[in-house]
Amino acid sequence: MKKLLPICAAIAIVIVGCQSSSEAPAASTTASTNNAAVGSNFAAVQTTFASKCAGCHGDTNPKDGVSMVSYEAIQRGGSHGPILVAGKPEGSVLVDVLRxxxxxxxxxxxxxxxxxxxxxxxxxxxDGAKN
Ligand code: HEC
Known part of the structure; x- marks a missing residue:
């Protein structure tokens, strides 16, 4: 009977091990769903631009030719050229001026x-400066 004890312990470890590994896929599914939600689009920044920038960067005679009123206008850039590089905040004039x-x-x-x-x-x- 005593010899059965290590075997029981081994079985118990296997069962516990199986349980935790079967939980792993569930956890990673949750994580990838969260990651997808992090990707932002224009809606995430539109209000800021409209309320804080469009007063001087509107449709009519905007400063430096930079209009912040729409996605298309921002993509066009200003009189000195593009104001953003999709995927590269560190290389974007738009972030340079904010900082x-x-x-x-x-x-x-x-x-x-x-x-x-x-x-x-x-x-x-x-995230690619998406619309
Ligand atoms: C009170 C007016 C005013 C507001 C508000 C304003 N700007 Fe400007 N912006 C200017 C002026 C004036 C210039 C021309 C640069 C200068 O002053 O020499 C300019 C220039 C720029 C440029 C061009 C810089 C370059 O070197 O090409 C960008 C980009 C810009 N603004 C972005 C923004 C953003 C983004 C906001 C909102 C967060 C904003 N601005 C808010 C007045 C304003």
């Missing part, structure tokens, strides 16, 4: 947006 870096003037001129808003713009560009 007042690479010699760019602070936008909006009254002071930086809340960090969460700047991060949302960076995430949008990083």
């Amino acid at each position: 007042a870096r690479n010699g760019k003037k602070q936008m909006p001129p009254s002071g930086p947006l809340p960090e969460a808003d700047i991060a949302a713009v960076e995430a949008w560009i990083k």
Whole structure:
């Protein structure tokens, strides 16, 4: 009877092992669903641009030719060229002005947006600056 004890223990370990490995796929399914939800589109940044930028970057005579009123206008860029590189927030003038870096003037001129808003713009560009 005593000899059965290690065998029982081994079976118990196998059962526990099987249970935890059968839970693993469920957990990774949840994670991939969450990742898909993180990908942002224009809706995530549109309100910020409309309320904080469009006053000076509207349809009529926008500063530096940069209109922030629509997805298409932002893709067009301004009088100095494109203002964003899809997938590359670090190479985008749009982020340079929000962070007042690479010699760019602070936008909006009254002071930086809340960090969460700047991060949302960076995430949008990083995700491909989709409409
Ligand atoms: C109060 C007016 C005003 C507001 C609000 C404003 N801008 Fe500007 N923006 C300007 C002016 C003026 C310029 C021209 C640059 C200069 O001052 O030399 C400019 C230039 C720019 C440029 C071109 C920079 C370059 O070097 O090509 C970008 C991009 C830009 N703004 C983005 C934004 C964004 C994004 C917002 C909102 C977060 C914003 N601006 C809000 C006035 C404004």
